Amino acid sequence: MPTAIIDGIDTRYEVIGTGPALLMFSPGGFDATIEKWSSLGVYARTRPLEHLSRHYTCIVFDRRETGQSGGRVEHVGWSDYVRQGKGLLDHLGIDKAHLMGGCMGCCPVMAFAVAHPEATLSMILYWPVGGARYRLSSSQRFAEHLAFVHQHGLDAVVSLATSEGKAFGADPRGGPWASVIRRDPAFAERYARQDIGKYKLIVAAMGRTLVDRDTAPGAEPEDLMRLDFPALVVPGSDASHATSAARYIEECLPRAEYWDIAAAEQLEDNTSARLLQFLDSAQAGAA
Missing domain, CATH: 3.40.50.1820 (Alpha/Beta hydrolase fold, catalytic domain)
Structure with a gap:
């Protein structure tokens, strides 16, 4: 294509x-x-x-x-x-x-x-x-990814995304960029090197603003x-x-x-x- x-x-x-x-x-x-x-x-x-x-x-x-x-x-x-x-x-x-x-x-x-x-x-x-259930489940998905990053770091996200091959919806631990990590080694390398504190702020803001209501x-x-x-x-x-x-x-x-x-x-x-x-x-x- x-x-x-x-x-x-x-x-x-x-x-x-x-x-x-x-x-x-x-x-x-x-x-x-x-x-x-x-x-x-x-x-x-x-x-x-x-x-x-x-x-x-x-x-x-x-x-x-x-x-x-x-x-x-x-x-x-x-x-x-x-x-x-x-x-x-x-x-x-x-x-x-x-x-x-x-x-x-x-x-x-x-x-x-x-x-x-x-x-x-x-x-x-x-x-x-x-x-309401969609908002709750979506918020939980972002929270699970943030918890994984906090506990294991960004290198672990890259390892998970490349080994398991699951998108964010199937395994929240891999995060919103799991598919890109899996298909693009250069992106994965940059992803792992970024500032983890700033990354967590980006993810938290993204989850809150994408799903911001009960409708x-x-x-x-x-x-x-x-x-x-x-x-x-x-x-x-x-x-x-x-x-x-x-x-x-x-x-x-x-x-x-x-x-x-x-x-x-x-x-x-x-x-x-x-x-x-x-x-x-x-x-x-x-x-």
Whole structure:
């Protein structure tokens, strides 16, 4: 697959299909790779990428710090993920696109729409993360990594990431940069040499600001309320994708459509039909 340097970071991406542009922020939490659109949970069941790419130009990518994309040790926030997505559109010469996020990918989609409304045609927010349990589990993940660093040091993080090969979501001890450590020896060397005190401050701030509420993170409600383009919200229903978070997004977005369907009833045929119905209507309205 091709790569591009976006904001100084290697970004692995793929362009699939033809038609209007659809920029897709991958699901998978802190392991948001292209493959998750076909292999993870509800996405393996409904296969959205396969169906949408028959009608739209689907732009998919490994989010920074995941998969084969690179990363940089810094206080990463939603705006940094937005910069990667917008930079990829600029790299491809695309001025406007529909947006779709799955799981944690919904957060940068909302942040993108707030930051770049002129480049946004519509939004699909599929199983947005959020809820009290999601906040607690996410905070615990960062706390476990900080505790491991405090007890064992950064060399131990590098050893763990390279030997176990697990992303941050699967083993919190390896931290947010585990995937980059594993794939890039030069990055791993720099990572181990950095000031451990400053590193712990970065991680603490990152965890607190990425997950800062008991509902869907990503953008402030007042900013969402100012958006004036169509949005489709597809609810999840588990500890990481609270239905209340999906309802909150519906409440905040003036032109939101809420697909009121149980998670277990979201199957390949009805889901692909609903997503395409929404996108076709949004595309017609933008023409």
